Amino acid sequence: MMGDYFALALAVLGISSTAFVAISHYRRLIKRRTDQLRAAKVALERHYDAMDMIADDPALPTSALRVLINISDAIHDEKFMTHFFATMRDGGVSKNKQGMPNWAEDMLKLHKSRPDLVEKFDEALSTALIAGVYRWPAPAQAIYEMSTTVASGRRNEAQYVQQLIDVLRPKNGGNPPNSGLPAMC
Amino acid sequence: MDFCTGVIEALKGHPEAVLIFALASLGVVLFLNSVNPILAVTLPLGSYGLYILRMKSKDAHEERIARIDIERLEATKGTRVRAKAKRALSQRKNGNDG
Numbered sequence: 001m002m003g004d005y006f007a008l009a010l011a012v013l014g015i016s017s018t019a020f021v022a023i024s025h026y027r028r029l030i031k032r033r034t035d036q037l038r039a040a041k042v043a044l045e046r047h048y049d050a051m052d053m054i055a056d057d058p059a060l061p062t063s064a065l066r067v068l069i070n071i072s073d074a075i076h077d078e079k080f081m082t083h084f085f086a087t088m089r090d091g092g093v094s095k096n097k098q099g100m101p102n103w104a105e106d107m108l109k110l111h112k113s114r115p116d117l118v119e120k121f122d123e124a125l126s127t128a129l130i131a132g133v134y135r136w137p138a139p140a141q142a143i144y145e146m147s148t149t150v151a152s153g154r155r156n157e158a159q160y161v162q163q164l165i166d167v168l169r170p171k172n173g174g175n176p177p178n179s180g181l182p183a184m185c
Numbered sequence: 186m187d188f189c190t191g192v193i194e195a196l197k198g199h200p201e202a203v204l205i206f207a208l209a210s211l212g213v214v215l216f217l218n219s220v221n222p223i224l225a226v227t228l229p230l231g232s233y234g235l236y237i238l239r240m241k242s243k244d245a246h247e248e249r250i251a252r253i254d255i256e257r258l259e260a261t262k263g264t265r266v267r268a269k270a271k272r273a274l275s276q277r278k279n280g281n282d283g
């Protein structure tokens with residue numbers, strides 16, 4: 001009789017342990033997602049602060065302002081960000097473009113006269129990228145897979161932003177499928 | 186360091202581990218005192234099950250709050266700043282036209 005109880009107790013213990021492991025795994029995933037969302041919020045706040053400070057500065061080149069608006073719009077679109085990071089994970093859209101995009105050259109020229117403006121612009125861009133990564137589940141997952149490529153790659157921030165713009169502006173001139181974004185620069 | 190000190194050191198700062206340890210100890214004590222084995226196993230496990238389910242709800246709630254915080258930020262500050270930037274861009278376009 002005692003042996004039956006013992007076997008039943010072991011069975012209950014086994015089933016319960018499996019259930020607890022599954023729930024614990026689910027909790028870890030939720031906690032990680034919460035941390036990502038909190039990081040995205042901090043980045044987004046800094047992005048808006050930086051953008052607010054430079055948006056109406058007449059010294060900011062129009063090309064750079066346009067990039068900033070496009071990036072800021074893009075990071076709110078889950079479908080687009082998922083599409084962008086899937087493209088980047090698969091090797092990017094313009095592998096041969098290693099040079100600096102025009103807007104980045106404009107900002108480089110501005111650096112001598114307005115380093116404060118360039119610094120805020122860089123902050124607005126980098127925080128937008130971070131917010132875009134952690135705001136949505138698929139890019140947040142993709143960045144883990146891409147981290148080695150990002151760390152060892154020779155692309156700089158401007159080239160990543162340009163890649164984003166290239167994805168945003170497909171060859172046919174329209175927007176990516178299912179994207180509600182406005183036409184790109 | 187003896188065994189007991191090691192266990193106490195390991196449990197410090199981990200409330201969930203303390204709870205599991207306490208419930209497991211309770212199960213062992215019940216078992217050793219010839220209490221019904223099913224009760225000895227299900228009582229601690231049931232208590233931990235209720236605890237973990239409650240924590241799961243709490244975690245899900247925190248995730249929902251974090252998502253709502255971002256949506257609120259986008260709807261208020263985000264909308265205002267982006268509108269400001271777009272206004273600045275359209276003013277430049279109008280300036281170039283005129």
